[in-house]
Amino acid sequence: MSGLPNGWAVTTFAEVTRNHSGNSNLIKGKLLPSKEEGSYPAFSASGQDVWCNHYEHEGEAIIVSAVGARCGKAFLASGKWSAIANTHVVWPEERAVDVHFLFLLLNNESFWEKGGSAQPFVKVKSTFSRKLRLPPLPEQRRIVAKIDSLSAKSKRARNHLDRIPRLVERYKQAILNLAFSRISGDLVPLGTLAELITSGSRDWSKYYDRGKSVFVLAGNIRPMAFDPSPRRYVDPPLDGADARRSRIKCDDLLITIVGANTGDVCRVPVSLENYFVCQSVALIRLLEPEKARYIELYLNSNDHGAQQIRQAIYGQGRPHLSFEDLRRLLVPNLPIDQAKDIVRRIEAAFEWIERLATDTISARKLIDHLDQAILAKAFRGELVPQDPTDEPASVLLERIRAERQSTVQQRGSARRASRSSIQLKA
Numbered sequence: 001m002s003g004l005p006n007g008w009a010v011t012t013f014a015e016v017t018r019n020h021s022g023n024s025n026l027i028k029g030k031l032l033p034s035k036e037e038g039s040y041p042a043f044s045a046s047g048q049d050v051w052c053n054h055y056e057h058e059g060e061a062i063i064v065s066a067v068g069a070r071c072g073k074a075f076l077a078s079g080k081w082s083a084i085a086n087t088h089v090v091w092p093e094e095r096a097v098d099v100h101f102l103f104l105l106l107n108n109e110s111f112w113e114k115g116g117s118a119q120p121f122v123k124v125k126s127t128f129s130r131k132l133r134l135p136p137l138p139e140q141r142r143i144v145a146k147i148d149s150l151s152a153k154s155k156r157a158r159n160h161l162d163r164i165p166r167l168v169e170r171y172k173q174a175i176l177n178l179a180f181s182r183i184s185g186d187l188v189p190l191g192t193l194a195e196l197i198t199s200g201s202r203d204w205s206k207y208y209d210r211g212k213s214v215f216v217l218a219g220n221i222r223p224m225a226f227d228p229s230p231r232r233y234v235d236p237p238l239d240g241a242d243a244r245r246s247r248i249k250c251d252d253l254l255i256t257i258v259g260a261n262t263g264d265v266c267r268v269p270v271s272l273e274n275y276f277v278c279q280s281v282a283l284i285r286l287l288e289p290e291k292a293r294y295i296e297l298y299l300n301s302n303d304h305g306a307q308q309i310r311q312a313i314y315g316q317g318r319p320h321l322s323f324e325d326l327r328r329l330l331v332p333n334l335p336i337d338q339a340k341d342i343v344r345r346i347e348a349a350f351e352w353i354e355r356l357a358t359d360t361i362s363a364r365k366l367i368d369h370l371d372q373a374i375l376a377k378a379f380r381g382e383l384v385p386q387d388p389t390d391e392p393a394s395v396l397l398e399r400i401r402a403e404r405q406s407t408v409q410q411r412g413s414a415r416r417a418s419r420s421s422i423q424l425k426a
Helices: 099-106 124-128 137-162 164-181 241-246 289-299 305-312 323-328 336-379 393-425
Strands: 009-012 017-021 040-044 047-052 061-065 074-077 080-083 087-092 131-134 187-189 194-199 208-216 232-234 253-256 265-267 275-277 281-286 330-332
Touching: 009 393, 017 124, 040 074, 047 074, 061 099, 074 099, 080 087, 087 099, 099 137, 099 336, 137 164, 137 336, 164 289, 164 336, 194 241, 194 323, 241 275, 253 289, 265 289, 265 305, 275 281, 281 289, 281 323, 289 305, 289 330, 289 336
Parallel strands: 040 080, 208 275
Antiparallel strands: 009 131, 017 087, 040 047, 061 074, 061 087, 187 330, 194 281, 208 232, 253 265, 253 281
């Protein structure tokens, strides 16, 4: 490794750590799922998510998920704890490596060499035989402190960005409520504007999960968004009365009328071939389909159509809306040109807000890249200044090696002396 910063040394992970597999006799499903009096935290491959009535280790160490899709994910342990099956424990040589600095290196799933395909696992021995650029111990601690400070700023930025989607929905509702509070024209029952209000057949179970036609379920209905991706196929007789009645057309309005999402309303914005509503979804076809987007927006306005829908829902355990409830919903009956103008203004405002949401996604990716760039800079010795008064890592490593060698020699001498004593007594 060329270009080492001042005071740094090249070593291997194996030289400055020791490691051991977690206790394979401790099985996650047989341990406590929640903390109880007298219990101690235990780490599985998913992190600290179970408890034991005893502890096996004390102090700080790093637990690595050793098996599974997320193998290589690391967790920091402290206090009294245990590591169970499918984990690996790494202890630093505390005189040479700060445990928090080591965690920055190891908590990277791509860092670990892996084997297996269906059930991946980390290759600890081959991974730890790799070279390590080791800073002096005081510089490691300065790096950890700097990264902690920068990570706190990243976390605050992420927290702010996490609030953006909720703000986007609030802004959209504010736009809808304002737009429909200014409308002129009489409110009329939705039933008077509809050519058809129906739902799907109740006896198509024998046709499920076959064919190429699609059964549209409540999961496909989102507020102001038809989601065709969750598909359940069905193969009904296409010339039957139920098929003709429940087949979806472009500009149909769909409303969930049974279950947890009762009251969700969307418009079908495209032409679909052989899509049919299920019995939990109502289909409303307007006499003037050009007004469908306008009515969709109105029925999703919290202060207007959506409020009426909430008031009409009945049933505690399993909410419902009836066809009669839908027919009675009051909606504004504006001329086509006026309705389209309101839609145009709303959609222009929505477009601006959605750009904000898109920018939020880009900002989160930028923060993630920035975090990785900071780590890379730290491991190149460019994040914090070197201090010439720090003991060079090479000097420290040589001292540790010498101490280890002396310990080995002393143990060897002690064993030889013990054998000689035994022989003399014999």
